Amino acid sequence: MTVYRIFKTAFKALRRNPMRALLTTLGIVIGVGAVIAMMEIGTGSSEAVQSAISSMGANVLMIVPGTAASGGISFGAGSVTTLTPEDCEAIMKECPAVRIASPEVRARTQVVYKQRNWVPFWMTGTSPANLEVANRAIAEGEFFTERDVLNANKVCVLGQTIVRELFQDEPAVGKEIRIKNVTFRVVGVLAAKGANMMGMDQDDILLAPWTTIKYRVTGSSLTNTNQSTSSSSSSSTSDSVNTLSNLYPGQTSLYPEKSATQTADNPLPVRFANIDRIMAAAGSTAEIPAAIQQITDLLKERHRIRPGEPDDFSIRDMTEMTKTLASTTTLMTNLLLCVAMISLVVGGVGIMNIMLVSVTERTREIGLRMAVGARPRDILRQFLVEAVVLCLVGGAMGILFGHGGSQLVHLILRWPVATSPAAIAAAVLVAASVGIVFGFYPAWRASRLDPIEALRYE
Amino acid sequence: MELIELHNICKTYYLGDVSVPVLNGVSLNVAKGEFVALMGASGSGKSTLMNLLGCLDRATSGEYWLDGQEVSRLSLDQRAILRNRKLGFVFQNFNLLPRTSAQDNVAMPLAYTADHLSDREARQRAAQMLGRVGLQDRMDHEPSQLSGGQQQRVAIARALVNRPQILFADEPTGNLDSRTSEEILAMFQQLNADEGITLILVTHDAQVARHARRVIHIHDGAIVDGAFLECGEPIAPAAALASGVK
Numbered sequence: 008m009t010v011y012r013i014f015k016t017a018f019k020a021l022r023r024n025p026m027r028a029l030l031t032t033l034g035i036v037i038g039v040g041a042v043i044a045m046m047e048i049g050t051g052s053s054e055a056v057q058s059a060i061s062s063m064g065a066n067v068l069m070i071v072p073g074t075a076a077s078g079g080i081s082f083g084a085g086s087v088t089t090l091t092p093e094d095c096e097a098i099m100k101e102c103p104a105v106r107i108a109s110p111e112v113r114a115r116t117q118v119v120y121k122q123r124n125w126v127p128f129w130m131t132g133t134s135p136a137n138l139e140v141a142n143r144a145i146a147e148g149e150f151f152t153e154r155d156v157l158n159a160n161k162v163c164v165l166g167q168t169i170v171r172e173l174f175q176d177e178p179a180v181g182k183e184i185r186i187k188n189v190t191f192r193v194v195g196v197l198a199a200k201g202a203n204m205m206g207m208d209q210d211d212i213l214l215a216p217w218t219t220i221k222y223r224v225t226g227s228s229l230t231n232t233n234q235s236t237s238s239s240s241s242s243s244t245s246d247s248v249n250t251l252s253n254l255y256p257g258q259t260s261l262y263p264e265k266s267a268t269q270t271a272d273n274p275l276p277v278r279f280a281n282i283d284r285i286m287a288a289a290g291s292t293a294e295i296p297a298a299i300q301q302i303t304d305l306l307k308e309r310h311r312i313r314p315g316e317p318d319d320f321s322i323r324d325m326t327e328m329t330k331t332l333a334s335t336t337t338l339m340t341n342l343l344l345c346v347a348m349i350s351l352v353v354g355g356v357g358i359m360n361i362m363l364v365s366v367t368e369r370t371r372e373i374g375l376r377m378a379v380g381a382r383p384r385d386i387l388r389q390f391l392v393e394a395v396v397l398c399l400v401g402g403a404m405g406i407l408f409g410h411g412g413s414q415l416v417h418l419i420l421r422w423p424v425a426t427s428p429a430a431i432a433a434a435v436l437v438a439a440s441v442g443i444v445f446g447f448y449p450a451w452r453a454s455r456l457d458p459i460e461a462l463r464y465e
Numbered sequence: 466m467e468l469i470e471l472h473n474i475c476k477t478y479y480l481g482d483v484s485v486p487v488l489n490g491v492s493l494n495v496a497k498g499e500f501v502a503l504m505g506a507s508g509s510g511k512s513t514l515m516n517l518l519g520c521l522d523r524a525t526s527g528e529y530w531l532d533g534q535e536v537s538r539l540s541l542d543q544r545a546i547l548r549n550r551k552l553g554f555v556f557q558n559f560n561l562l563p564r565t566s567a568q569d570n571v572a573m574p575l576a577y578t579a580d581h582l583s584d585r586e587a588r589q590r591a592a593q594m595l596g597r598v599g600l601q602d603r604m605d606h607e608p609s610q611l612s613g614g615q616q617q618r619v620a621i622a623r624a625l626v627n628r629p630q631i632l633f634a635d636e637p638t639g640n641l642d643s644r645t646s647e648e649i650l651a652m653f654q655q656l657n658a659d660e661g662i663t664l665i666l667v668t669h670d671a672q673v674a675r676h677a678r679r680v681i682h683i684h685d686g687a688i689v690d691g692a693f694l695e696c697g698e699p700i701a702p703a704a705a706l707a708s709g710v711k
Contacts, residue, residue: 011584012576377521378519378554379554382542
């Protein structure tokens with residue numbers, strides 16, 4: 008008997024009682040539907056986590072200054088700024104595992120455009136490399152250049168949130184905004200990125216050359232976010248600061264001149280330009296450990312740290328966070344999947360029950376089939392295939408319902424979902440095996456019937 | 466050579482510790498092309514004998530040669546193949562598959578045939594068989610839409626679809642009125658005459674048994690008479706016999 012004919016016979020037998028077949032397979036429909044929906048929503052959320060992570064920059068290492076210690080008293084991480092832009096350049100040049108690195112200088116202060124103002128969550132001074140490190144894209148205009156960094160030009164690039172708050176519907180590129188009374192020209196607008204893993208708005212950002220932020224914005228105060236109070240309360244001093252800030256440092260002397268006293272007091276070169284952190288992107292995920300090792304060695308050497316002394320910097324691996332978050336979503340998905348699997352087993356028991364009833368009901372048919380030459384194994388196969396067909400039909404319906412359900416969730420609740428072919432394949436496989444496992448006993452009972460008894464069965 | 470040879474067949478059923486002997490040393494011969502009626506009162510063992518002859522059951526002791534094969538030694542599967550290839554069954558209660566068209570009912574045994582007919586060939590063969598029993602215009606009808614006589618004719622077509630050598634009919638007219646019974650029996654006679662199919666008819670009705678060429682009487686698990694074809698008696702030319710009945 009060909010496979011085609013076996014399945015056709017099974018379909019015909021099931022079609023004799025379509026309502027019962029449908030109700031029997033309902034358990035499988037629900038089970039498979041639940042599995043598919045869970046898998047799609049689970050995959051969707053873990054993909055969302057993945058993309059949130061990669062939107063922060065793929066394979067990114069964050070190098071932050073370490074703790075300052077004096078006489079056995081440590082002041083906590085970040086209490087000194089030991090990193091210099093030269094460190095950043097050296098990392099780029101001398102660490103083969105690092106693809107690209109950019110310095111970052113942070114500030115938090117008010118931005119003013121005409122009568123509107125806004126305090127960006129992130130006001131970061133950086134280099135053009137940051138565009139690649141942090142995986143950002145330009146939507147309008149262009150990013151500032153290396154030359155802007157060297158000249159500490161007063162240019163900036165804005166995130167979508169700031170553009171919306173300050174400019175509303177006006178085009179932002181080419182406009183001038185004021186940060187601490189320093190006028191910045193907007194050269195570009197970043198593409199929207201949405202919230203990051205911690206729920207912070209990544210579009211609430213202002214990027215400018217780190218030199219500009221360092222010397223023109225944070226030159227006076229980091230803590231004061233309200234420039235009107237700062238200017239009014241200390242109008243006499245702010246004038247001088249502003250005057251200083253407004254000066255172009257010029258192409259040749261990037262850093263403030265050392266006075267004779269300073270040179271005399273510090274035999275070692277003083278780090279005039281400290282930066283808040285360095286973001287470095289490793290070539291690939293596999294290269295992250297190598298990159299950490301290379302950066303550690305390089306910075307130890309550059310910072311003259313003797314063996315045994317604590318490092319004055321620390322390196323944070325963002326992939327650790329990735330793994331933690333991803334494993335949480337995976338755990339939740341697996342738990343829900345277990346529940347869905349239980350409903351599949353319940354559905355399988357339903358199939359077994361109805362198949363047993365069906366075998367009893369069709370005893371005469373079984374007897375007849377045996378009389379006309381069906382071997383026990385033919386009968387076994389027929390009932391087994393019927394159970395499997397029931398389960399596969401249920402599985403197919405379940406896939407449709409599950410997929411539809413997850414799409415509905417996507418439409419109504421805006422949850423991220425992702426179609427997963429693996430889940431569909433698994434569901435089909437599980438449905439077929441449920442059919443075989445739970446269909447076997449009734450089919451075996453049918454094949455053991457005595458044809459004479461079966462023919463006489465009323 | 467005889468088609469069917471039984472030597473001293475015994476069949477005993479065991480109900481717990483009690484043994485119930487049903488057949489006590491039955492011996493009989495049936496030649497190719499015969500039309501034999503097995504007659505006996507209910508409980509005489511004729512159904513048991515029929516099940517043995519139809520390879521549905523195995524004898525407790527004795528030998529059963531069917532077409533040169535010792536059936537008692539065959540396995541379950543081998544007997545199933547034997548039934549499929551060489552035997553056809555017609556039952557008192559028709560035993561058609563419910564909610565299944567006449568054509569599919571007739572094609573059903575072909576599903577278990579070793580020689581693989583394509584689906585289309587199988588349906589063609591079924592249609593041909595239905596034509597032979599005069600139901601060519603009822604092929605898509607389900608059993609519930611057919612009269613008793615028509616249902617029995619579908620059952621006969623199903624029994625014939627694998628071109629069996631022997632056709633077993635177990636009280637084939639038991640559920641039919643006398644007129645349809647006559648039709649069905651006439652059809653049996655015709656099949657016996659035209660195609661040379663060996664027919665074994667089980668009945669308790671002498672009126673029905675009369676249509677057979679030879680009648681074997683069973684009483685209390687033993688054959689009373691008609692076990693062997695008398696020497697020299699010719700197997701009746703079927704056409705003459707059929708006309709003789711009419």
